[in-house]
Amino acid sequence: MTAPTLLVLDAEPLPRLGRLTGRARIEHADDSTLAARLPYADVLLVWDFTSHAVREAWPGEGPRPRWVHTASAGVDHLLCPELAASDTVVTNARGIFDRPIAEYVAALVLAMAKDLPRTWELQGERTWRHRDAQRVAGTRACVVGSGPIGRAIVRALKALDVTTALVGRTPATGIHGPGDLDRLMARADWVIAAAPLTEQTYGMFDSRRFGVMQPSARFVNVGRGQLVVEDALVEALTKRWIAGAALDVFEHEPLTPDSPLWQVPNLIVSPHMSGDTIGWRDELGAQFVELYGRWEAGRPLANVVDKKRGYVPGR
Amino acid sequence: MTAPTLLVLDAEPLPRLGRLTGRARIEHADDSTLAARLPYADVLLVWDFTSHAVREAWPGEGPRPRWVHTASAGVDHLLCPELAASDTVVTNARGIFDRPIAEYVAALVLAMAKDLPRTWELQGERTWRHRDAQRVAGTRACVVGSGPIGRAIVRALKALDVTTALVGRTPATGIHGPGDLDRLMARADWVIAAAPLTEQTYGMFDSRRFGVMQPSARFVNVGRGQLVVEDALVEALTKRWIAGAALDVFEHEPLTPDSPLWQVPNLIVSPHMSGDTIGWRDELGAQFVELYGRWEAGRPLANVVDKKRGYVPGR
Numbered sequence: 099m100t101a102p103t104l105l106v107l108d109a110e111p112l113p114r115l116g117r118l119t120g121r122a123r124i125e126h127a128d129d130s131t132l133a134a135r136l137p138y139a140d141v142l143l144v145w146d147f148t149s150h151a152v153r154e155a156w157p158g159e160g161p162r163p164r165w166v167h168t169a170s171a172g173v174d175h176l177l178c179p180e181l182a183a184s185d186t187v188v189t190n191a192r193g194i195f196d197r198p199i200a201e202y203v204a205a206l207v208l209a210m211a212k213d214l215p216r217t218w219e220l221q222g223e224r225t226w227r228h229r230d231a232q233r234v235a236g237t238r239a240c241v242v243g244s245g246p247i248g249r250a251i252v253r254a255l256k257a258l259d260v261t262t263a264l265v266g267r268t269p270a271t272g273i274h275g276p277g278d279l280d281r282l283m284a285r286a287d288w289v290i291a292a293a294p295l296t297e298q299t300y301g302m303f304d305s306r307r308f309g310v311m312q313p314s315a316r317f318v319n320v321g322r323g324q325l326v327v328e329d330a331l332v333e334a335l336t337k338r339w340i341a342g343a344a345l346d347v348f349e350h351e352p353l354t355p356d357s358p359l360w361q362v363p364n365l366i367v368s369p370h371m372s373g374d375t376i377g378w379r380d381e382l383g384a385q386f387v388e389l390y391g392r393w394e395a396g397r398p399l400a401n402v403v404d405k406k407r408g409y410v411p412g413r
Numbered sequence: 414m415t416a417p418t419l420l421v422l423d424a425e426p427l428p429r430l431g432r433l434t435g436r437a438r439i440e441h442a443d444d445s446t447l448a449a450r451l452p453y454a455d456v457l458l459v460w461d462f463t464s465h466a467v468r469e470a471w472p473g474e475g476p477r478p479r480w481v482h483t484a485s486a487g488v489d490h491l492l493c494p495e496l497a498a499s500d501t502v503v504t505n506a507r508g509i510f511d512r513p514i515a516e517y518v519a520a521l522v523l524a525m526a527k528d529l530p531r532t533w534e535l536q537g538e539r540t541w542r543h544r545d546a547q548r549v550a551g552t553r554a555c556v557v558g559s560g561p562i563g564r565a566i567v568r569a570l571k572a573l574d575v576t577t578a579l580v581g582r583t584p585a586t587g588i589h590g591p592g593d594l595d596r597l598m599a600r601a602d603w604v605i606a607a608a609p610l611t612e613q614t615y616g617m618f619d620s621r622r623f624g625v626m627q628p629s630a631r632f633v634n635v636g637r638g639q640l641v642v643e644d645a646l647v648e649a650l651t652k653r654w655i656a657g658a659a660l661d662v663f664e665h666e667p668l669t670p671d672s673p674l675w676q677v678p679n680l681i682v683s684p685h686m687s688g689d690t691i692g693w694r695d696e697l698g699a700q701f702v703e704l705y706g707r708w709e710a711g712r713p714l715a716n717v718v719d720k721k722r723g724y725v726p727g728r
Contacts, residue, residue, distance in 0.1 A: 197548070197550055198546070198548060201523060201526070201527070201548065201549050201550065201573070202527055202546070204519075204523055204573070205520075205523035205524055205526070205527045205529060208516060208519055208520035208523055208524075209520055209523075209524050209529055211516070211520070212516070212517055212520045214520060214524055214529065214683075215533055217681070217682075217683045217684075218530055218533050218534075218681070219533075220684075221675055221681070221682045221683075224668075224670040224671075224672075224675045224676075225670070226666075226667035226668050226684045227684060228684045228685065228686050228689070229684075229686060230686070230689050230690060230691045230692075230693065231513070231517070231686060231689060231690050231691070232690060232691055233512070233513060233516065233690040233691070234516050235512060235516065254573075257572035257573065258516070258519070258569075258572065351541075352541035353539075353541050354541075355539040355540070356539075357539075360536055360539040361539075366532070366533070366536070367532075367536045368529075368532045368536075369532075369535075369541045369542060369543045369544075370543065371543050371544060371545070371546060374543070374545050374546060375545060375546050375547060375548040376545045376546070376547055376548070377545075377548075378545065
């Protein structure tokens with residue numbers, strides 16, 4: 099019996115795959131070779147989660163991998179109608195990014211409340227200028243996205259004594275439905291976007307929604323860039339409809355040097371790093387190896403994506 | 414019966430004192446007039462807590478205020494041997510700054526872990542450069558100063574799942590004595606200085622102590638500038654004995670534009686604002702009015718400073 103073929107779409111080496119020696123024939127592909135190799139693979143590991151090649155290369159018919167795993171929380175970069183309609187199982191890296199992203203959101207919220215960006219600017223100018231900072235305890239946050247990441251953000255903000263409301267696709271205990279979003283955004287001091295990118299969430303933060311926010315409120319996006327109509331956010335910041343924002347994700351990544359987003363008043367720009375803490379590649383590799391063990395033993399996989407909805411459902 | 418004379422050492426108006434109309438004859442002094450007016454005051458309110466005038470103006474003998482209140486947590490700026498030896502009661506603003514300072518420390522710890530200063534720098538350069546950030550959960554902090562501020566810092570860091578050790582002058586349940594400090598600093602990822610300035614704490618963070626810290630560790634001072642030998646910290650940062658530091662307080666405040674501290678590698682400088690959140694002047698004013706009500710009714714004051722030790726003892 100020959101070992102299954104594991105095709106890895108990678109841009110840089112993935113740690114921990116050495117543990118699969120003898121258990122898988124590991125081959126590598128890049129965006130240009132993926133289409134040719136896909137029909138010969140039993141399993142596809144999408145390690146280069148910045149690539150959109152899977153969507154384009156997925157075969158309409160004929161042989162294809164039985165299992166696709168992506169080393170990311172979001173699956174928007176690989177889901178296409180053909181993959182969604184097929185019987186191929188898709189899994190994601192659910193669980194790896196929750197706590198780091200929650201800490202990152204707490205860092206941004208506290209930095210904005212304490213006016214740290216201005217403090218750095220003044221330090222560069224060798225200028226001592228006292229300001230009164232904001233208290234975070236007692237403020238209100240609206241967290242959009244009720245998956246593990248959104249729930250971890252809620253826990254982190256609650257630990258800072260922020261009053262939180264969680265919004266998801268389907269109302270449930272402790273989760274508001276989309277119908278409550280405008281009302282919750284209107285009274286929030288912090289609106290945190292942590293939803294998956296789906297047909298329902300594409301462009302959901304638009305001019306109208308920034309318009310319902312308070313002038314003192316701030317917006318944070320750690321989900322996907324396409325959740326936000328970037329021009330609308332720029333207008334909201336420039337016209338001071340809202341007090342500030344922080345974007346870690348963008349419609350087009352990486353941001354190019356000529357992007358206007360680098361220099362919008364009260365906008366913090368970071369390079370899609372909210373979930374990436376030292377050792378994260380190791381954790382992603384170990385997670386895949388664990389899933390591979392289940393797969394080769396014929397046991398049920400974990401983190402199985404609902405391909406119609408575009409995320410792993412349930413708590 | 415005439416109302417008592419309340420002398421206010423102020424640089425800017427203090428809110429809420431209007432409530433004492435008819436209950437106190439309010440007079441004002443500045444650094445140059447304080448000495449002449451002190452003998453005629455029943456109560457001294459030190460609202461300009463950046464002034465050191467009380468130490469110099471306090472009368473050696475003769476009439477003097479029976480009560481001195483300072484709108485600050487520290488009392489180092491007013492305690493002199495004559496005041497310490499007198500029967501004048503000294504009270505402070507215990508309780509007002511605890512939570513704001515704890516949030517500020519959490520903001521600095523998270524900002525350093527997530528490399529936010531570098532993110533701002535790169536944003537200014539329109540440069541997209543991903544880095545792996547540090548996870549805060551699971552790190553260790555050593556908080557020096559076991560008063561209400563130090564304890565609030567411990568609570569805030571624990572909420573981020575940081576393992577904390579608290580060091581105070583006197584060992585007690587949950588509080589390490591000074592003898593444990595070197596050992597705790599040696600294994601800490603974060604050393605937080607939040608102690609009062611006393612003879613015992615003056616210059617306690619010196620070259621030897623920075624030398625026991627881990628190269629990956631960072632130091633934060635929200636106590637008093639004189640806790641730290643600034644030259645020793647600059648050396649520790651320049652020679653990379655430690656990974657970073659944040660100072661909110663300094664030996665000489667405000668820092669002048671020619672201070673070398675503005676531009677030390679991996680040092681964050683902020684203008685003594687950690688405890689000052691919007692509305693803080695109001696809270697300080699209300700706190701004094703409340704204490705004044707006790708004093709005029711002959712009831713015991715709260716927040717009474719142990720003038721020998723230099724802080725309010727007990728929990």
